[in-house]
Amino acid sequence: xxxxxxxxxxxxxxxxxxxxxxxxxxxxxxxxxxxxxxxxxxxxxxxxxxxxxxxxxxxxxxxxxxxxxxxxxxxxxxxxxxxxxxxxxxxxxxxxxxxxxxxxxxxxxxxxxxxxxxxxxxxxxxxxxxxxxxxxxxxxxxxxxxxxxxxxxxxxxxxxxxxxxxxxxxxxxxxxxxxxxxxxxxxxxxxxxxxxxxxxxxxxxxxxxxxxxxxxxxxxxxxxxxxxxxxxxxxxxxxxxxxxxxxxxxxxxxx
Amino acid sequence: xxxxxxxxxxxxxxxxxxxxxxxxxxxxxxxxxxxxxxxxxxxxxxxxxxxxxxxxxxxxxxxxxxxxxxxxxxxxxxxxxxxxxxxxxxxxxxxxxxxxxxxxxxxxxxxxxxxxxxxxxxxxxxxxxxxxxxxxxxxxxxxxxxxxxxxxxxxxxxxxxxxxxxxxxxxxxxxxxxxxxxxxxxxxxxxxxxxxxxxxxxxxxxxxxxxxxxxxxxxxxxxxxxxxxxxxxxxxxxxxxxxxxxxxxxxxxxxxxxxxxxxxxxxxxxxxxxxxxxxxxxxxxxxxxxxxxxxxxxxxxxxxxxxxxxxxxxxxxxxxxxxxxxxxxxxxxxxxxxxxxxxxxxxxxxx
Amino acid sequence: xxxxxxxxxxxxxxxxxxxxxxxxxxxxxxxxxxxxxxxxxxxxxxxxxxxxxxxxxxxxxxxxxxxxxxxxxxxxxxxxxxxxxxxxxxxxxxxxxxxxxxxxxxxxxxxxxxxxxxxxxxxxxxxxxxxxxxxxxxxxxxxxxxxxxxxxxxxxxxxxxxxxxxxxxxxxxxxxxxxxxxxxxxxxxxxxxxxxxxxxxxxxxxxxxxxxxxxxxxxxxxxxxxxxxxxxxxxxxxxxxxxxxxxxxxxxxxxxxxxxxxxxxxxxxxxxxxxxxxxxxxx
Numbered sequence: 001x002x003x004x005x006x007x008x009x010x011x012x013x014x015x016x017x018x019x020x021x022x023x024x025x026x027x028x029x030x031x032x033x034x035x036x037x038x039x040x041x042x043x044x045x046x047x048x049x050x051x052x053x054x055x056x057x058x059x060x061x062x063x064x065x066x067x068x069x070x071x072x073x074x075x076x077x078x079x080x081x082x083x084x085x086x087x088x089x090x091x092x093x094x095x096x097x098x099x100x101x102x103x104x105x106x107x108x109x110x111x112x113x114x115x116x117x118x119x120x121x122x123x124x125x126x127x128x129x130x131x132x133x134x135x136x137x138x139x140x141x142x143x144x145x146x147x148x149x150x151x152x153x154x155x156x157x158x159x160x161x162x163x164x165x166x167x168x169x170x171x172x173x174x175x176x177x178x179x180x181x182x183x184x185x186x187x188x189x190x191x192x193x194x195x196x197x198x199x200x201x202x203x204x205x206x207x208x209x210x211x212x213x214x215x216x217x218x219x220x221x222x223x224x225x226x227x228x229x230x231x232x233x234x235x236x237x238x239x240x241x242x243x244x245x246x247x248x249x250x251x252x253x254x255x
Numbered sequence: 256x257x258x259x260x261x262x263x264x265x266x267x268x269x270x271x272x273x274x275x276x277x278x279x280x281x282x283x284x285x286x287x288x289x290x291x292x293x294x295x296x297x298x299x300x301x302x303x304x305x306x307x308x309x310x311x312x313x314x315x316x317x318x319x320x321x322x323x324x325x326x327x328x329x330x331x332x333x334x335x336x337x338x339x340x341x342x343x344x345x346x347x348x349x350x351x352x353x354x355x356x357x358x359x360x361x362x363x364x365x366x367x368x369x370x371x372x373x374x375x376x377x378x379x380x381x382x383x384x385x386x387x388x389x390x391x392x393x394x395x396x397x398x399x400x401x402x403x404x405x406x407x408x409x410x411x412x413x414x415x416x417x418x419x420x421x422x423x424x425x426x427x428x429x430x431x432x433x434x435x436x437x438x439x440x441x442x443x444x445x446x447x448x449x450x451x452x453x454x455x456x457x458x459x460x461x462x463x464x465x466x467x468x469x470x471x472x473x474x475x476x477x478x479x480x481x482x483x484x485x486x487x488x489x490x491x492x493x494x495x496x497x498x499x500x501x502x503x504x505x506x507x508x509x510x511x512x513x514x515x516x517x518x519x520x521x522x523x524x525x526x527x528x529x530x531x532x533x534x535x536x537x538x539x540x541x542x543x544x545x546x547x548x549x550x551x552x553x554x555x556x557x558x559x560x561x562x563x564x565x566x567x568x569x570x571x572x573x574x575x576x577x578x579x580x581x582x583x584x585x586x587x588x589x590x591x592x593x594x595x596x597x598x599x600x601x602x603x604x605x606x
Numbered sequence: 607x608x609x610x611x612x613x614x615x616x617x618x619x620x621x622x623x624x625x626x627x628x629x630x631x632x633x634x635x636x637x638x639x640x641x642x643x644x645x646x647x648x649x650x651x652x653x654x655x656x657x658x659x660x661x662x663x664x665x666x667x668x669x670x671x672x673x674x675x676x677x678x679x680x681x682x683x684x685x686x687x688x689x690x691x692x693x694x695x696x697x698x699x700x701x702x703x704x705x706x707x708x709x710x711x712x713x714x715x716x717x718x719x720x721x722x723x724x725x726x727x728x729x730x731x732x733x734x735x736x737x738x739x740x741x742x743x744x745x746x747x748x749x750x751x752x753x754x755x756x757x758x759x760x761x762x763x764x765x766x767x768x769x770x771x772x773x774x775x776x777x778x779x780x781x782x783x784x785x786x787x788x789x790x791x792x793x794x795x796x797x798x799x800x801x802x803x804x805x806x807x808x809x810x811x812x813x814x815x816x817x818x819x820x821x822x823x824x825x826x827x828x829x830x831x832x833x834x835x836x837x838x839x840x841x842x843x844x845x846x847x848x849x850x851x852x853x854x855x856x857x858x859x860x861x862x863x864x865x866x867x868x869x870x871x872x873x874x875x876x877x878x879x880x881x882x883x884x885x886x887x888x889x
Contacts, residue, residue, distance in 0.1 A: 008693055009710075013713065015771070019731075023724065023725075035736055079619045080622070083619025101627070104877060105829075114630060136627070197719075199832055213723050216723045220723060232724030235720065243712075313855055317857040477754070602668050604842070
């Protein structure tokens with residue numbers, strides 16, 4: 001009985017890591033097909049992927065969109081959380097529900113709605129429209145995380161600062177933001193991650209310049225190749241490095 | 256924190272501004288995936304000092320809707336299914352092409368297809384590439400003789416060993432050929448017969464797959480036969496797995512073709528025409544024929560001078576005369592029939 | 607400061623977010639709802655109050671089948687994921703020594719950060735006829751012939767479950783560690799055995815976490831296009847796949863919108879079903 005939980009844990013981890021393992025293994029495949037038998041190891045597909053201008057452009061687009069939309073989402077989310085938590089606003093419950101609402105809707109619906117409006121309005125699709133869509137889905141998350149962490153502790157500190165003569169913006173800048181920094185960073189980090197990996201909104205709302213998931217999707221539609229394994233492994237490596245850095249730099253400090 | 260955000264915003268703006276500043280003259284093309292190969296596009300970009308922006312699309316209906324809704328100048332070049340050129344012409348979105356500047360005299364005569372590419376004597380598009388939707392198979396796993404007879408291909412003998420290519424027109428075309436109906440003569444009355452054949456096909460199929468899924472399935476031994484496959488599907492696999500091949504059955508097969516044209520709303524018609532001319536030139540044709548997304552026969556016979564013997568072998572250059580004689584263009588339904596065919600197709604998928 | 611001025615200030619701070627959500631979420635949603643009542647004549651869009659799309663949905667077999675397929679897959683995925691993730695979260699929370707818990711949890715969710723499109727593709731390779739699973743089964747002598755796994759509903763469900771087990775492990779774990787150990791101790795002291803303690807104490811207390819996770823799973827799963835498209839082999843179509851077909855091949859925005867509204871309605875029903883336990887703002 002004692003070993004059962006550990007067996008389960010091992011099985012769970014095996015399941016979770018199976019596709020990742022296969023993906024990474026066959027990224028080193030020598031031949032042109034990412035299926036057994038494994039021949040290699042070879043780095044030819046990594047060389048090809050890193051030399052692919054479309055892919056690197058898409059990767060850069062993804063970074064820019066993720067960082068930019070995260071900044072907007074976290075700023076708007078913070079301001080809204082501050083406004084609703086620190087001021088008595090009639091209808092707060094409704095406003096909170098409105099801000100959270102996009103979270104309960106499939107990304108596909110958010111993307112389709114925006115696509116219809118953009119087309120009807122005769123505007124063009126671009127990375128900007130994809131970024132707007134990403135803010136829509138990430139704003140609720142940023143708002144919820146920051147709103148939930150606005151406790152009485154900060155309120156007391158804010159009040160103390162105000163009593164000492166600080167104006168509201170100084171209070172926000174010097175007291176609220178620093179005290180909420182972990183939540184704000186967590187919200188930013190989460191929204192960057194979600195945007196970085198988001199497909200359907202970016203697919204529907206971009207035109208020539210696309211984000212990485214969309215580029216990977218068109219690669220996937222246009223040919224079977226260990227290149228997909230290689231780019232997948234690279235993305236994984238980049239993301240994991242970011243996660244580990246975030247874990248070490250941001251979340252460790254909270255304790 | 257604020258400065259960090261400001262910096263991030265700043266970087267974002269810079270990135271986007273840099274993108275805008277780098278804008279030299281641009282050409283916007285709505286294309287099929289074979290046109291996105293840098294090997295094909297870069298020589299043109301370098302020669303003319305321009306940037307070619309490419310967007311892939313899936314169905315003609317969606318492309319036409321997109322073009323009708325876009326602003327003048329949004330799009331310059333369109334790659335379109337050969338059988339759908341008339342729909343684009345009817346919608347008034349294609350500009351006439353100067354026939355004397357097109358090397359159609361060098362084309363395989365069967366694929367010039369004036370009747371498709373022109374209306375009232377005015378040429379609106381030019382054929383750039385063609386190939387076959389037929390039967391791809393694993394020669395080590397099935398009896399090649401069986402592959403010459405369509406009804407055996409999707410019979411119980413190969414139950415669960417088949418994948419169907421996920422595009423309704425060619426597959427329904429093959430179903431029509433198997434029932435002795437010419438693809439050009441399909442009417443709503445034939446759909447019941449065709450539906451019956453498709454139903455049999457679907458019952459024995461393991462999956463209905465797009466290009467990559469079909470390639471994966473074939474290469475991994477998931478299935479041994481792809482109905483609707485052809486050189487465009489197996490060419491990229493053949494180097495490593497020579498047993499993956501294709502044939503044209505005795506009943507014949509379906510021929511696909513793609514055409515390219517300049518959009519009436521283009522604000523750079525001259526550059527767009529240059530692009531079209533590049534694509535149908537022997538060099539452009541050779542690159543397009545062996546594009547990384549899918550291979551296919553170039554319309555221009557002179558492309559042969561720029562292809563290696565191995566490449567010609569894979570494309571079956573020397574067998575084209577027979578193949579062209581044994582194949583029919585795939586069905587070209589009008590809007591109403593098209594919707595009925597698509598519904599029948601989705602109905603069969605959900606069987 | 608007067609109450610009025612205070613409330614105005616609050617509005618001021620919330621205004622940008624409210625405007626954004628209204629302009630880019632509420633308005634598009636309303637337009638989409640209106641679009642679902644429009645109809646197409648050829649490629650010409652006719653606005654108005656037409657029930658055409660909804661009638662077509664009820665009549666065309668492939669359309670309503672898609673709704674059923676989506677529901678079946680989503681229900682299976684939600685149940686299987688919860689059942690698999692709960693013990694995993696439990697073991698990490700109560701068996702793994704405290705100092706390793708964070709690491710164990712991080713490891714359990716690390717593959718989240720593989721690209722989502724690539725993850726489904728990787729499962730295709732794993733489940734292929736010559737893939738790892740079949741090779742293992744054959745080596746162990748469990749099956750003689752390779753089993754068809756890729757391009758089936760099993761593959762779609764597996765791909766989904768993989769993702770949601772990670773997600774649910776996280777939410778359920780968060781819930782479990784918040785429980786005071788005193789509850790367990792008290793139940794044991796009152797003579798409850800391990801199972802009774804779980805059934806009557808721990809499970810009810812973790813229901814909100816489960817409900818939140820399950821709801822999230824439902825929303826994300828039923829609206830997902832990539833996983834069934836890559837893994838399902840098109841042998842059956844889900845609602846998002848049918849929506850994308852309408853958009854990509856026909857540009858039939860009215861029908862696509864109607865399907866999206868149906869999707870939305872399903873999510874709302876799921877929300878109501880678990881609303882009792884949900885704390886959506888605490889996700």
